[in-house]
Amino acid sequence: MSGSIGHAPHNLIDRYRDHRTRRFLKHEQTWASALPGWRTRHRRRLLVGALAATFVAMFAISIACAAGVEWAPLLWLPACVVFFPVWIALQIVSGRQGDAPQGALDEFEIAQRDAARSVGLTVTQYLMMIPIGYLIFGSVITRGTDENMAYAGGLMALTVLLVGGCTPAMVLGWVRPDPVPED
Template identity: 30%
Template sequence: MTEQPGRLAAYWEHQLDKLDDWEEHKSRRLPGWRDRKHRRALTAVLSAADLVLVGTAAVFTKIDDGLFFGLWGAGIVAGGVAFFLLRILTGRMCGGFSRLLDEREREWRHRVTYIGYQALSYLMVASLIYLVVVSDTADGGFRGALMMSALLVTGTTIPTVVLGWSLPDDDPEDFEEGMGND
């Protein structure tokens, strides 16, 4: 005798179906960019944007406010666009859940998640040390908050950066196997 799934289980299945539909829709975007060359270029832009955020947070009191907010804004916009595009190009491996992951994709996702967790942990320790160092200076709390947010953004982009840089190009034979062409 089987029971009907509860409301929570049905809601969860509905959410997973929506996520799968979104991933399927996203997987058809930017077909000409789905190679290592484009992913690595976006990875370089995202890494540079992360460095701009960290660098401007470090020199906040040494530069003019207009220059700071200009650099900070440019880092956020460039990094956000590169991150968004990389998330499209790396597919479900960067996302949280997906029932459609194969073994290779699942292995990549687990590998980069662990790398990202470790890097984020070290970056948060570095931000705490920075906060302690600047706590007695002028605007120490604000400077620490800027550095913590810059390092947090950097840490959360690391899994996508690692995937964008290291994923090989897709093998065209993989697509032909699923087409029924024997």
């Protein structure tokens, strides 16, 4: 009886992995020919730079919110208007290799993906110390009376999580060579 209990989650996990791989390959095929002019290394690097600039802007907005600039939260919307299309374009032109399931990649691609994910996790862990420190020390210094602190800290944390989540695709988009032209 206990053998069947231990076996069921394994089958469920295997079925999920298979489903995820099939879904990924289907979406990859759908988007494989989209944005052909943006698939070069130079263009991918432009997208990575645009994302980095967007993250700098988002963090600056959070600092402006912490400083009590009343209209600063309104700037978050334009930052998102820039972020989403740039992020989607980078995902399309890089083939979503940063979050691809293992079954859709060869050994070299898995190694690249895993290394990029490791960088993303490290970046997230180190950068997350900024909003954590801000919230902890700021709340002690102000004794919790700064009403802008929670909002600004939340924007800082959201920015850091976006940076960490996008880092694998950014790394892969930056380092991958130009695609080989097909005959």
